[in-house]
Amino acid sequence: MSAPSIWSAEARLLLRSGRNLVALILLLALSSAAVWAGIAEVEHQHATIKRVEAEQVRDLAAVAEANAGPEGDAGYNAYYAFMLTQGPPPPLAFAAIGQRDLQPYVLRVRALGLQAQLYDSEVYNPELALPGVFDWAFVLIYLLPLVVIALGHDLVTGERETGRLRLLLSLPGSGLWRRRVGLRYGAVLAALGLPLVVGGIVMVAPVSGIAIMLLTAALYCGFWFGLAMLIGASLRTSATAAATMIGCWIVLTLIVPTLANATIARTVPVAKGIDLTLAQREMVHHGWDIPKEETFERFFVNHPEWRGKEEFEGRFHWKWYYAMHQVGDEAVAADVAAYRASLARREELTKTLGFVLPGVGTMNVLHRLADTDIEGQLAYQDSVAAFHKSLREFYYPYLFEDRMFTQADFRRIPRYEARHSTGTLALGSLGALGLLGLLALWLGSLRIARSGIGSRSKGRGPGMAAFGKLAEITH
Amino acid sequence: MSAASLIAREEWRVLARNRAGLIASALLVLLILVANFTSLERRSAIEADRERYQASVDESFDAQPDRHPHRMVHYGQFVFRPLAPLAFFDAGVDSFTGNTVFLEGHRQNSANFAEARQSSLLLRFGQLTPAFVLQTLAPLLLIFLAFASVGREKERATLKLMLAQGVSGRSVIAGKLIGHAAIALAVGLPAFAVLLVFAAAGAAEWGSVALMILGYAAWLLLWAVLGVVVSALAGRPRDALAILIGLWMVIVILLPRALPEAASAQSELATKIETEIALHRDLLKIGDSHDPDDPYFNDFKEEVLAKYGVDTVEELPVQYAGLVSIEGERLTTQIYADAANRQIASESEQNAFVHAFSVVSPLIAIRQLSMALAGSDLSAHYDFLDQAETFRYDFVQRLNRMQAELLPGIEGDDPRISAAYWQDIPRFAYDPTDPFARSQNLVWPFAVLLGWLGALAALALIAARRIERAAR
Incomplete structure (x- = not known):
C-alpha cells in the first residue's frame, strides 16, 4: 500500500469505532458550545x-447641571461626579474567561480616598x-484528557485483546503507532481547535494569540497522549489502562490542585486588604479631630506645589477635605504594597505549581495570555489608580486657587481611557508545559515501541496503578 | 440465610481480595479525613480572623472622640460575617461572597474581599472540603467498585450457574445492591462520624447533622445502585465502566458548570453603578431638602411644625436638620431595599433555573442540600446582608436622633456630643440562620435524591428480569 492510502485506511479504522466517533463529535460539540458561551459572556460584558x-x-x-456654573465650586463637583472606569474584555477573553465573572470590569471613582473605592465589588x-466558568479553557483542561483516554487507552491492549497484536507487529514496515497516535492526536486537536479558530475569527482576535493557545493545547494534548501510550503499553488489559488513566486525571486535575x-490559601494570607481599609478609615476620620495644619503638612510632603495656599476662613474648605482623603491614602501605602505582594505571591506559587502540573500550567499560560487572571485585574486597578491621580490633580488648582468651576471646566474633567490588554506570553510556563508534553510523548513512544516485548513479559506500568489493578481484578 | 445476603457477602469477599480496591478506598477515606482536618483548621482560622476584626472595629468605634453625630454616621461600622459551624464541611458560596460590609449613612456598600477575588484561578478547580470529596470523588470510587459487579458474573458464566441453581434474578441484583450499598455507606462513614462528633460536642445542631448524613447517604447510595444497575444492563463490564464514567462526567463535572452559563443568559443583573444612578434619580424625584420650594420637604416641614405645635423651624425643641436626616435615611433605605430585592429576585430566578436541572444532575440537589444545612448557601448570605442592613438602619437612625435631640442644647460653630454616647450605639450581633426556616430549600433536593433512588430501584427490577431472561 502507498503511504497516503495507509493513512486513510487508518483514519477509516479510527472512525469506524463508534466510541471514537462519539468521543470526537462530543469534543467538537463541547468545544463549540464553550466558545459560543465564551463569546456570549464577552458580548454580555x-x-x-x-x-x-x-x-x-x-x-x-x-451633576454638571446641578453643580457647575459661574458660581460652581470644584469641591461639590468633585464630590458628586463619579467617573467611570471600564475594563472591556480583552480580545482573547472569550476562550479563557478566568476571573472576569467575579472581578469588576466597571468601577466608578471620584477624587476622594481611592483605597475606600478600589476594592468595591460589582454585582x-x-x-x-x-x-467555575464553562469556557474553552475548561474544555481543554478538564475534558480533553478524558477524550484522549477514550481514544488512546487501548491502542496496544485493544489489539492484544482481539488477538491482532502479534500479526500487526510482524507486518513489514514501520510507524504503526506513530500513524495511529498521530492520527488520533490530529483528530482530537482539530475537534478542539476548530471552534477556537472560528471564534477567533468572529471576535477578530489576534492571530498570534490564537496560535499560542493552539500550541498550548497541542502540548497539553501531547502530555495526555504520551501518558496514554506509556500506560496503555505497560498494562495488560484495556480496562486496566482506562482506569489507571482516569486515576491520573483525578489526581492531576481534581486532587492536587485543590490540595495546593x-x-x-493557608500559607499566604491576604488579610492586608481589610487592614488597609480599616486603617484608611481611621486616618480619614481622624482628620476631623486634629488641627487642619497637621493634615496639610502631611499633604505637602508629596504635593509641595500647594504650600502657602492652605489658608482659608471658616471651619470647612474643600481643599482641606480632599487633602485629608489623600493623606489617608498615603498613610496606608505600605499596607497597600503588602496586600498587593500577598496577591502576587499567590499568583507566583500557582505559577510554580504549573511547572509540574500540566493542567495548572495550561491554565496559567491561557489566562496570562488572555489577561483574565489576577495580574490582569491588578493591572486594571493600577490604571484606575493612575486615573484617580490625574483626577485629583485636575481638581487641585480649582480648590487651592479658589477658581470657579464652570460647565466648560466640567467638560475638561479627565476621562478614563480603557487600558490595552496586558496579556503576555508566560514563556516559562509554556516552556515547562512543552517539556512535560514532549517528555511524556517521548517516554510514551519509547514504551509503545517495545510493546511487542511488553506483551510477552507482562510489563507493568509504574505508579498510579491503583485504579487500574482494581479494574483488572474486578473485571 | 437468604440468597441475597449470601451474594452480598460473596461480593465483599471478592472486593476484599482486591488489594487495589482496598487501597483506592483507603485513599478516599484518607482524603476525607485530610479534607476534614484542613477544612476545620481553615474554618477556625477564618472565624478567628473575623472575630478579631469585629472586636477591633467595635473597640475603635467606642474609642472615637467627641463628635458631631453625623460624623459618626459616616465613620460607620464594619461588620464581618461569622462562619457557620458546619461551613467546614461545605464552604458553599462563602469564598465567592464578600464577608465584610462597611455600613454608613445613606449608602449601601457592597460586601467586599471575597476570597475568590483574592485567589489565583487555582481556586476554581474546587475547594478541598469533605463535601467536595463526597460529591465529586466518592462517586468515582463507587463506580470503580461496582461497574463489574454483575457483568463479571455474566462473563464468567457464574451468573448462569446461580440462576440454574434456582437463585432468582431479583436475589442476584438485591445481593449486589446490598453489597454495594453497604460499601457506599462505609465510604461515607468517616465523614458522618466527624459530623456526629461535632453535634455531640454541641458545635452543630443535631437536626442539621442528621439531615446532612441522610442526604449524603442518599447521594452515595445513588451511585452504588447506579453502578450495579448499569453493570447488569450493559453488555460487558468495559461498556458499563464507559457508560458510568460518562454519566459521572456529565452529572458531576459538565452540567454543574454549563448550566450557570445558560442561567446567566436568563435574566440580566443590573450593575451596582446603574442601581446607584437610578437611586440618585429616584431620590431627586422625591425631593431636594436643600431646595426651599421643594413640595415634598415643605410638606414634611409643615408636618413637623404641626407636630411640635410651633410656627417656625427655629422654635423647634429639636434640630430640624436632624429630622431631615432621619426622613432622608428612611427614603434612601427604602429605595436601596427595593433595588436589593430586585437583585435577589433576579439571582434567585437564575438559581431556580439551575436547580430545576437537579432532576437531570442530582449533584445540584446534594450541593443545595449540603450548603443549606451547612449554613453556607446563598440564602444564608442574603440573611447576613439583611441583618446587616437592618442593623445599619437602626444605628444610623439612632445617631440621627442624637443629632436632632442633643445638638440644639450645644453652643458654638463646631457642635459635638460626648463620646460617651457612642457606647449607647448597639454592636452587630449576627443571629445565625436556621436552615429549617427555609424548608423548601431542603425538601426539593431530598425529593430529587429519593426520586433518583426510586427510579434506579425500578431499573434494578427491570435488570433483574433481563438477566433471568438472558440466562434462559
Missing part, C-alpha cells in the same frame, strides 16, 4: 459596559460563580 456608559452620561449631565451571582489551593 461589552453590552453591560455600553449600558453603564449611557447611564453615566446622563448622570454626569445631571455577580455567587452561586453561578461557584462551580488549600495550602497556598
Whole structure:
C-alpha cells in the first residue's frame, strides 16, 4: 500500500469505532458550545459596559447641571461626579474567561480616598460563580484528557485483546503507532481547535494569540497522549489502562490542585486588604479631630506645589477635605504594597505549581495570555489608580486657587481611557508545559515501541496503578 | 440465610481480595479525613480572623472622640460575617461572597474581599472540603467498585450457574445492591462520624447533622445502585465502566458548570453603578431638602411644625436638620431595599433555573442540600446582608436622633456630643440562620435524591428480569 492510502485506511479504522466517533463529535460539540458561551459572556460584558456608559452620561449631565456654573465650586463637583472606569474584555477573553465573572470590569471613582473605592465589588451571582466558568479553557483542561483516554487507552491492549497484536507487529514496515497516535492526536486537536479558530475569527482576535493557545493545547494534548501510550503499553488489559488513566486525571486535575489551593490559601494570607481599609478609615476620620495644619503638612510632603495656599476662613474648605482623603491614602501605602505582594505571591506559587502540573500550567499560560487572571485585574486597578491621580490633580488648582468651576471646566474633567490588554506570553510556563508534553510523548513512544516485548513479559506500568489493578481484578 | 445476603457477602469477599480496591478506598477515606482536618483548621482560622476584626472595629468605634453625630454616621461600622459551624464541611458560596460590609449613612456598600477575588484561578478547580470529596470523588470510587459487579458474573458464566441453581434474578441484583450499598455507606462513614462528633460536642445542631448524613447517604447510595444497575444492563463490564464514567462526567463535572452559563443568559443583573444612578434619580424625584420650594420637604416641614405645635423651624425643641436626616435615611433605605430585592429576585430566578436541572444532575440537589444545612448557601448570605442592613438602619437612625435631640442644647460653630454616647450605639450581633426556616430549600433536593433512588430501584427490577431472561 502507498503511504497516503495507509493513512486513510487508518483514519477509516479510527472512525469506524463508534466510541471514537462519539468521543470526537462530543469534543467538537463541547468545544463549540464553550466558545459560543465564551463569546456570549464577552458580548454580555461589552453590552453591560455600553449600558453603564449611557447611564453615566446622563448622570454626569445631571451633576454638571446641578453643580457647575459661574458660581460652581470644584469641591461639590468633585464630590458628586463619579467617573467611570471600564475594563472591556480583552480580545482573547472569550476562550479563557478566568476571573472576569467575579472581578469588576466597571468601577466608578471620584477624587476622594481611592483605597475606600478600589476594592468595591460589582454585582455577580455567587452561586453561578461557584462551580467555575464553562469556557474553552475548561474544555481543554478538564475534558480533553478524558477524550484522549477514550481514544488512546487501548491502542496496544485493544489489539492484544482481539488477538491482532502479534500479526500487526510482524507486518513489514514501520510507524504503526506513530500513524495511529498521530492520527488520533490530529483528530482530537482539530475537534478542539476548530471552534477556537472560528471564534477567533468572529471576535477578530489576534492571530498570534490564537496560535499560542493552539500550541498550548497541542502540548497539553501531547502530555495526555504520551501518558496514554506509556500506560496503555505497560498494562495488560484495556480496562486496566482506562482506569489507571482516569486515576491520573483525578489526581492531576481534581486532587492536587485543590490540595495546593488549600495550602497556598493557608500559607499566604491576604488579610492586608481589610487592614488597609480599616486603617484608611481611621486616618480619614481622624482628620476631623486634629488641627487642619497637621493634615496639610502631611499633604505637602508629596504635593509641595500647594504650600502657602492652605489658608482659608471658616471651619470647612474643600481643599482641606480632599487633602485629608489623600493623606489617608498615603498613610496606608505600605499596607497597600503588602496586600498587593500577598496577591502576587499567590499568583507566583500557582505559577510554580504549573511547572509540574500540566493542567495548572495550561491554565496559567491561557489566562496570562488572555489577561483574565489576577495580574490582569491588578493591572486594571493600577490604571484606575493612575486615573484617580490625574483626577485629583485636575481638581487641585480649582480648590487651592479658589477658581470657579464652570460647565466648560466640567467638560475638561479627565476621562478614563480603557487600558490595552496586558496579556503576555508566560514563556516559562509554556516552556515547562512543552517539556512535560514532549517528555511524556517521548517516554510514551519509547514504551509503545517495545510493546511487542511488553506483551510477552507482562510489563507493568509504574505508579498510579491503583485504579487500574482494581479494574483488572474486578473485571 | 437468604440468597441475597449470601451474594452480598460473596461480593465483599471478592472486593476484599482486591488489594487495589482496598487501597483506592483507603485513599478516599484518607482524603476525607485530610479534607476534614484542613477544612476545620481553615474554618477556625477564618472565624478567628473575623472575630478579631469585629472586636477591633467595635473597640475603635467606642474609642472615637467627641463628635458631631453625623460624623459618626459616616465613620460607620464594619461588620464581618461569622462562619457557620458546619461551613467546614461545605464552604458553599462563602469564598465567592464578600464577608465584610462597611455600613454608613445613606449608602449601601457592597460586601467586599471575597476570597475568590483574592485567589489565583487555582481556586476554581474546587475547594478541598469533605463535601467536595463526597460529591465529586466518592462517586468515582463507587463506580470503580461496582461497574463489574454483575457483568463479571455474566462473563464468567457464574451468573448462569446461580440462576440454574434456582437463585432468582431479583436475589442476584438485591445481593449486589446490598453489597454495594453497604460499601457506599462505609465510604461515607468517616465523614458522618466527624459530623456526629461535632453535634455531640454541641458545635452543630443535631437536626442539621442528621439531615446532612441522610442526604449524603442518599447521594452515595445513588451511585452504588447506579453502578450495579448499569453493570447488569450493559453488555460487558468495559461498556458499563464507559457508560458510568460518562454519566459521572456529565452529572458531576459538565452540567454543574454549563448550566450557570445558560442561567446567566436568563435574566440580566443590573450593575451596582446603574442601581446607584437610578437611586440618585429616584431620590431627586422625591425631593431636594436643600431646595426651599421643594413640595415634598415643605410638606414634611409643615408636618413637623404641626407636630411640635410651633410656627417656625427655629422654635423647634429639636434640630430640624436632624429630622431631615432621619426622613432622608428612611427614603434612601427604602429605595436601596427595593433595588436589593430586585437583585435577589433576579439571582434567585437564575438559581431556580439551575436547580430545576437537579432532576437531570442530582449533584445540584446534594450541593443545595449540603450548603443549606451547612449554613453556607446563598440564602444564608442574603440573611447576613439583611441583618446587616437592618442593623445599619437602626444605628444610623439612632445617631440621627442624637443629632436632632442633643445638638440644639450645644453652643458654638463646631457642635459635638460626648463620646460617651457612642457606647449607647448597639454592636452587630449576627443571629445565625436556621436552615429549617427555609424548608423548601431542603425538601426539593431530598425529593430529587429519593426520586433518583426510586427510579434506579425500578431499573434494578427491570435488570433483574433481563438477566433471568438472558440466562434462559
